[in-house]
């Protein structure tokens with residue numbers, strides 16, 4: 001059984017082909033700078049590391065999907081599109097209109113289109129990807145897997161903003177969260193590692209990549225998360241500011257003569273670790289810090305402090321937890337950040353085995369001291385595999401029989 005996972009962005013298409021019997025990725029690819037003269041497409045066969053590339057203008061997403069198919073054939077990863085049992089599409093924003101992954105049809109695409117105001121960069125790009133794959137082979141089931149679904153179990157008290165109710169009623173302004181596919185995937189892996197049924201598993205998941213978010217999970221259900229209406233809320237990130245006093249926006253408009261749009265760009269692309277230290281790469285920040293750079297140390301400390309504040313807040317609303325789970329680029333690879341985040345949390349029953357923590361990640365594993373109640377677990381996230389699994393589940397439910 002083969003599942004193709006597509007993450008279609010405004011000027012790019014990322015794809016990965018899975019053999020779902022063995023849960024392994026066969027190949028992955030990236031088509032970049034769609035619509036420019038510098039378009040580039042690359043497919044890597046994961047078993048051999050062999051690359052297949054194409055350069056030259058790729059006009060639009062339709063041409064991108066054609067090149068993806070061509071690369072799948074020339075790399076001999078597929079002989080025919082008939083071998084694909086389903087296509088899973090990542091969708092950033094499903095708002096409160098989707099509480100599970102769904103088979104894509106005209107009605108689903110229309111709803112995703114209606115949600116464009118909430119994800120103006122992402123949802124149009126996802127729709128382009130869906131339309132083009134369906135145009136090539138309308139008979140292959142395509143499934144939409146939403147980043148927001150896992151957070152749909154948040155109670156109203158978590159997802160509402162203390163703003164006039166009409167903003168929620170008229171504009172759907174509320175907290176939706178993001179990275180849900182990753183939080184769900186790593187939490188399930190964590191429960192498996194500890195041998196606890198997921199519906200009895202409570203934890204805090206820390207997705208720390210260039211975008212970063214936290215989720216509070218009680219008995220297998222998300223009850224709060226740090227990202228909000230957009231992925232700007234919450235933690236300090238690579239280039240995003242996370243939580244700030246909202247009054248800073250009108251202050252800057254008035255005193256720095258910046259437009260709302262300019263401030264939005266600054267908060268998303270020129271803030272966070274980058275603004276404080278000059279780089280958004282945590283490896284560089286730590287190297288600079290070791291060389292005595294004070295701003296790098298400040299960025300590191302601010303990043304850690306903000307994570308700790310969320311852990312404290314989430315323990316307060318969760319009560320007892322089984323685990324704290326680290327994932328994504330920083331969470332999986334950076335022992336120093338993990339140690340700094342967990343230090344001082346002993347009062348909550350969180351105690352790290354520093355030796356285990358410093359071993360580079362191979363398999364998912366726990367690095368807490370054995371006698372402590374709360375396990376500290378590191379799990380490599382795999383959002384594409386999670387999308388492929390959801391795609392299989394939706395198709396099987398539809399057919400009423402397992403895929404072969």
Ligand code: ADP
Pocket residue numbers: 208209210211238280281282283328329330333334
């Ligand atoms: P995204 O998918 O959101 O782009 P990733 O989850 O791949 O991000 O994380 C990217 C970030 O992870 C990089 O910006 C870098 O700061 C950090 N990172 C990757 N490897 C390491 C490492 N070995 N040590 C510290 N940070 C790392």
